[in-house]
Amino acid sequence: MTAFSDQLLAVHSDVWNEMQQHPFVQAIEQGTLPETAFHRYLVFEGEFVFSAVEILAQGLSHAPDVSCQRWLIQGLNGLVDTQLGWFERVMAKRGVVAEHWQPAPAGFIRFRDGMLQAARTGGYADIMVLMFGAEWMYYHWCARAAARPQHDEDLRDWLSMHADDAFYQQACWLKQEVDQCGLTLSGQEKQRLSQLYGDVLAWEIDFHQAMLG
Numbered sequence: 628m629t630a631f632s633d634q635l636l637a638v639h640s641d642v643w644n645e646m647q648q649h650p651f652v653q654a655i656e657q658g659t660l661p662e663t664a665f666h667r668y669l670v671f672e673g674e675f676v677f678s679a680v681e682i683l684a685q686g687l688s689h690a691p692d693v694s695c696q697r698w699l700i701q702g703l704n705g706l707v708d709t710q711l712g713w714f715e716r717v718m719a720k721r722g723v724v725a726e727h728w729q730p731a732p733a734g735f736i737r738f739r740d741g742m743l744q745a746a747r748t749g750g751y752a753d754i755m756v757l758m759f760g761a762e763w764m765y766y767h768w769c770a771r772a773a774a775r776p777q778h779d780e781d782l783r784d785w786l787s788m789h790a791d792d793a794f795y796q797q798a799c800w801l802k803q804e805v806d807q808c809g810l811t812l813s814g815q816e817k818q819r820l821s822q823l824y825g826d827v828l829a830w831e832i833d834f835h836q837a838m839l840g
């Protein structure tokens with residue numbers, strides 16, 4: 628039987644491909660992303676990472692065993708220390724002030740609120756689907772973009788944080804958790820989570836569209 632994560636990828640391949648070929652992603656791959664768009668991205672991606680801490684923490688509150696708790700705590704450390712620390716340093720160095728980019732674009736709000744609402748009302752499987760949706764997709768485009776020459780050192784750094792082995796292992800763990808959840812879910816629950824996975828990719832497309840201004 629096809630693993631649940633592979634079913635999600637197969638059913639939603641159109642929206643997956645749309646995200647992988649998004650103009651924001653293409654601009655980064657081709658080295659043509661305007662600096663304004665990168666600065667807008669730093670502000671709202673930083674805000675999303677802050678929300679992702681809450682999403683993973685909700686996951687931690689439902690974790691079925693210690694091994695899952697360890698993975699989630701490691702993920703939380705990565706977000707709070709490595710990533711949020713990186714935003715603070717890079718934004719200060721580049722003179723990017725979050726308050727200057729308010730109000731937040733509608734595409735960002737839809738993405739963030741969609742993710743937070745699903746994490747707050749859903750169970751462990753919901754949160755694994757949310758984070759698998761976000762991270763597996765990010766690993767794939769960032770790995771491609773990181774393999775290209777990138778003249779902006781901060782962008783290069785950000786891409787490599789999402790293309791390195793630690794990030795890949797975490798994305799693989801989320802994929803396995805989705806498969807594990809799939810083994811005991813009813814057909815109706817799987818249908819609901821498949822819809823949620825499709826929503827995540829659609830919200831991601833909205834988010835990255837909004838970053839182009």
Ligand SMILES: Cc1ncc(CO)c(N)n1
Nearest residue numbers: 672675761762765831834
């Ligand atoms: C917008 C967005 N989606 C997904 C990820 C994956 O972690 C991220 N860092 N940012």
